[in-house]
Every structure is written in structure tokens, then in C-alpha cells.
Amino acid sequence: MPRLTGPSSGGTAVSLPDFIENNLERLLAEWQSFAETVPVTAGMSVEDLRDGAEAILRTVAEDLRSPQTKEHRRERSRGNRPGTSPNVTESAQAHAAERLAIGFTLDQLVSEYRALRASVISAWSSSGGGSDREALDDLMLFNEAMDQSLTEAIRWFNSRLERSRNMFVGILGHDLRNPLGAISTYAEIPLVSDDPKSVRDAATGIRRLTNQMRELIDVLLDFSRTRLGKRLPLQRRKTNLALVCKQVAQDFVLSYPKNRIEVNCSGQLNGVWDKARIAQALSNLVKNALDYGKRTGTVTLTCKSKSDEVLLSVHNKGRPIPSAKQRGIFEPLTRGESDDEPRYASKGVGLGLYIVNQIAIAHGGSVELVSNAKDGTTFTVHLPQS
16 A cells, blocks of 8 residues: 655655545555445456545545635535535536446445545545644645535435436336236227137237336336345356346347347357346346337347456447436436337336446456447446356
């Protein structure tokens, strides 16, 4: 771990913002150590674990150097957004967005801030800082800036949670009401008709719609489970991913007759994974490619082994995902825009890509997105081979 650089090391006092910037690596390492204790971060890279921390520390240090009027400090102490510190607000909101996207709870977000604040103050004190009036003023300003950052993060986090709750209720009201209404209509047919074919068709329709409702409820349960900071449960068995890919592609042939689904498999594709979950993730990605790609285009499903992992890729041509939306593409309850048929975008509940990401995380893997006008859109699931 990097050595602290502070007042005691060189004999000359340094300001708290200078101390933060001089010891940034040490403080980020401590932040990372805490982030690793949160269940939903398992398997994340160092960069993702540290995401937002550097920006928060740098903007807070910058704020400490800026003029601090009494009005500015009074408004910040009340939890109001001071117009003179927009960078603190921006970094806080960006970090809250990242943490919400990977499944952090509000308590876990607040705990991260508590750990970061404690790390800075502890390191500053142990280096000999905080002993004179100027240093105490720095600590007071630091706490005020951290309070602002935390307040803004909580404000943003809560607003998105409220939006998610409203959309969740809307999904239950809309996507479950429609099949229930159709089932009620089908159920009337045997009561008014003795025609065997009509009765058989009604029973078939009821079975199809109940399966659709069960799948929707399963997805919502998965969503609720992961939002509580838990991983999706897995049932690992010996699995051949080539067979899984071919079966998933076959399931869409009748539903999308105008599209072609091409499957390319190579390498060592036998391993121990949750076959049903992998099929669920691939189905979500293939359906996403069919719904948002070109109506008559080709969707390519590729499965190949590389070093100590297996790569599962789904590619489609069509309108690329805007750069501004790519960063939050795995957030729950989001929907895109289809290339040819806007009505496609109304299908599903906006949890498909979120569930794909959670399935990858549960396996110790990750999901990568590349989308541009030239190459089209490709989602790649990285699965550890072991």
C-alpha cells in the first residue's frame, strides 16, 4: 500500500486538499477494500470497484480550495444544493447512478461514503494533520463538502428508486392485466359453446397466457431478489453451451419468421454452469436483438472459448444504441427504441438486460457492449471456464 504523504513525513504542513491528492492511491485502495465487502460487487474489476471515488475526492479537494462564503456554507449545511459547487453535485450523481446500476441498496451507498470519509480523516490525523486552526477549518469544510456529495447522491438515488417503483407498479398493472383479461374471455367459451375445437383453442390460449404470466412473475421475483443485494441462485451442472445456443436460436424461429438467426460455436464449450440461467440470458439477448435490430436482418449468436473463459456474443445490425444510453443500459426498467417497428419497444418489462448482467455476475463473469453505426450492436457475456 502506498506510504502516506503528510505533514509528519516532510516536516512541512500541507493543506487537506493537497493531502487528498498526494495520497489518492492509498485512499482509493481503502475504498476498494470496503467495496469488495458488498455482495453485488463480486467479480467486478478494480476500475469498477473504485468507480466514482476518484471523482468524488478530486471534486471535494477542488471545492476545499474555492472561496467559502457564509451563505454557501449555511445552505450546504441545510442540505441545499449550492450553485458554487456543481462539480461535487455532478460527481455524486454519477457515482449514485453507477452503484444503482449494479444493484447497490441505499444503505450500501451511504456506507461507502461513511467509509470514504473515515479513511480520509483517519489518514489525515495519523499523518499529523488536523492540529492547528487552519487544518481544523479544512476538516470542517471537508465534512461539509462530503455532506453535500452524500446528500446529492441520496437525492438522485431516491428519485430513481421512486421512478423504478412507479414503473414496477405500472408493469404489474399493465402487463399482468392484459393476459388476465384474455384468460377471462377464453374461460367464457366452454360455458357458451359445445364446439370441441373452440373449447380446445380456449384451453390452449389459457395455457399459453398463464405461462406468459408465470415468466413475467419469475422475472419480477429475480429483479426483487437482486435489488436486495443478493445474487441470483444457480444450479450448476455439466453443460454444453453449443447445445444451449442452438436450442435458444430454435425457440425464436417460429416467432420471428422474417429474421435469420445464425449460430457459430467453436472451442471447448463444456463446463459447469447453470444451464437454465444461461439459456435465459441468451434468450433475453436474442430477443433484444430481434426487437431492436432490423426487422428482416440476421442475428448472429456466437459461442467460443478463449483462454480461461467462454464468450457468448449476440450481434445485430440496425440503429446503434446512443452513447449517452450505453452507460446505463443494464439499469433495470429501461427500454430502447427499435429500428423499424416502434411497437416492438413496448414488449417486455425493461428488465431483460438487467437480468442478463445479474446472471453473468452470479457466474463470476461480466457483460460487454459495443454499439456503433458501422459494426452494429454486440452484447458479449464473459463466463469463467472453471
